[in-house]
Amino acid sequence: xxxxxDAIVVGARCAGSPTATLLARKGxxxxxxxxxxxxxxxxxxxxxxxxxxxxxxRWGLLDRLVATGCPHIHTYRFDFGPxxxxxxxxxxxxxxxxxxxRTVLDKLLVDAATEAGARVxxxxxxxxxxxxxxxxxxxxxxxxxxGSSIDRARVVVGAxxxxxxxxxxxxxxxxxxxxPLLAAYYTYWSGLPMxxxxxxYIRDRRGFAAMPTHEGLTLVIAGWPYEEFAxxxxxxxxxxxxxxxLAPAFADRLRSAKREVRFAGMAxxxxxxxxxxxxxxxxxxxxxxxxxxxxxxxxxxxxxxxxCAGALNKAFSEEHPLVExxxxxxxxxxxxxxxxxxxxxxxxTLEPPRPEMHQxxxxxxxxxxxxxxxxxxxxxxxSPAEFFAPExxxxxxxxx
Ligand SMILES: Cc1cc2nc3c(=O)[nH]c(=O)nc-3n(C[C@H](O)[C@H](O)[C@H](O)COP(=O)(O)OP(=O)(O)OC[C@H]3O[C@@H](n4cnc5c(N)ncnc54)[C@H](O)[C@@H]3O)c2cc1C
Numbered sequence: 001x002x003x004x005x006d007a008i009v010v011g012a013r014c015a016g017s018p019t020a021t022l023l024a025r026k027g028x029x030x031x032x033x034x035x036x037x038x039x040x041x042x043x044x045x046x047x048x049x050x051x052x053x054x055x056x057x058r059w060g061l062l063d064r065l066v067a068t069g070c071p072h073i074h075t076y077r078f079d080f081g082p083x084x085x086x087x088x089x090x091x092x093x094x095x096x097x098x099x100x101x102r103t104v105l106d107k108l109l110v111d112a113a114t115e116a117g118a119r120v121x122x123x124x125x126x127x128x129x130x131x132x133x134x135x136x137x138x139x140x141x142x143x144x145x146x147g148s149s150i151d152r153a154r155v156v157v158g159a160x161x162x163x164x165x166x167x168x169x170x171x172x173x174x175x176x177x178x179x180p181l182l183a184a185y186y187t188y189w190s191g192l193p194m195x196x197x198x199x200x201y202i203r204d205r206r207g208f209a210a211m212p213t214h215e216g217l218t219l220v221i222a223g224w225p226y227e228e229f230a231x232x233x234x235x236x237x238x239x240x241x242x243x244x245x246l247a248p249a250f251a252d253r254l255r256s257a258k259r260e261v262r263f264a265g266m267a268x269x270x271x272x273x274x275x276x277x278x279x280x281x282x283x284x285x286x287x288x289x290x291x292x293x294x295x296x297x298x299x300x301x302x303x304x305x306x307x308c309a310g311a312l313n314k315a316f317s318e319e320h321p322l323v324e325x326x327x328x329x330x331x332x333x334x335x336x337x338x339x340x341x342x343x344x345x346x347x348x349t350l351e352p353p354r355p356e357m358h359q360x361x362x363x364x365x366x367x368x369x370x371x372x373x374x375x376x377x378x379x380x381x382x383s384p385a386e387f388f389a390p391e392x393x394x395x396x397x398x399x400x
Pocket of ligand 1: 010011012013014015016033034035036042043044045046047048124125126127159160161162163164165184265266268283284285286292295296297298299301
């Protein structure tokens, strides 16, 4: 069999383009395909936490993002009604977050893959994963101009999102699955200045968040429990505005702003998939997904890209057997994201904070160091496992 490529990456957004870039930079022959073209939007808000920003810096792409005029975010503010926790979410090395439009971020990532030497094929839909003797050996797809082709590779990486064609073909083991928990809708507003803040409002079975993005716009997303999805979808705008009215001061600010586009939104399932097998790998949402309430997906996709490309490099260069290297990818991924996965699934129920949480929030209120730690935990800069460790909680509450 002629192996035309070392790796074929299906899907060219947050997970796929960096995977292709990192492999191509190592000198591997990479084909990156996507059924869409870039720039293009996708249904997703786009808060990029500091550790995601740090990944862009590592890849030499942060300056390009900054040059697009995307405003930075220096403070995360959590409004629980009677109590507000406001803190710095970053690290000394990577202090700020951004909320780049996906039209801008994803294009920047695809361009980086092209520059690294990956062959990029846009408007190309993968219709079939080619499997021979139980091993994935390539893809069969069609370009929007009508031409169909088969390409072969040592590994096909599925970076093709929630409804991954690669995952559908290889049927990986699923584990720790939870159903959709939250339904949320977002839109963009002009005339709603945020002064460098990401604001989060937590109310009984409701929540919303606001963050500044490109072109002087502010993204505002509002949500309710998934049980209300069907009922509320008949009046998205009414339910969205009613949710925002739960925080009257913010609702006042919104009244003087202008909505610029239609609402978009959805609900997503929560799952882990085994991310590798004979001739295939999964990264990003294709490999695991959790509710967007903690806005970790883009950053996690970046981490997957680094871990998976690193593992493939070890295998291709014969430093480690493929299975060993990919097994390390899986356990490193799972160990890193599992505490945030559990925290996110709890938060996405929108149930009122438990009494211990109330007590904790009351205890850290006004203690800047503790509030920074809370902001860092929500940003994924500090693991929830570390933040909620009993000794840390006693330290925080004793100080209070
Ligand atoms: C409502 C909502 C809000 C969110 N908010 C945030 C947030 O604020 N911050 C954050 O970090 N994350 C957020 N997320 C999560 C984030 O969008 C995802 O985690 C992230 O997009 C995952 O990137 P990906 O590259 O794995 O997949 P995707 O972004 O889904 O990209 C998959 C790509 O694969 C391509 N593709 C699929 N099938 C094929 C095929 N057969 N052939 C060719 N191409 C194919 C698609 O065209 C697409 O371009 C949100 C998600 C939702 C739904």
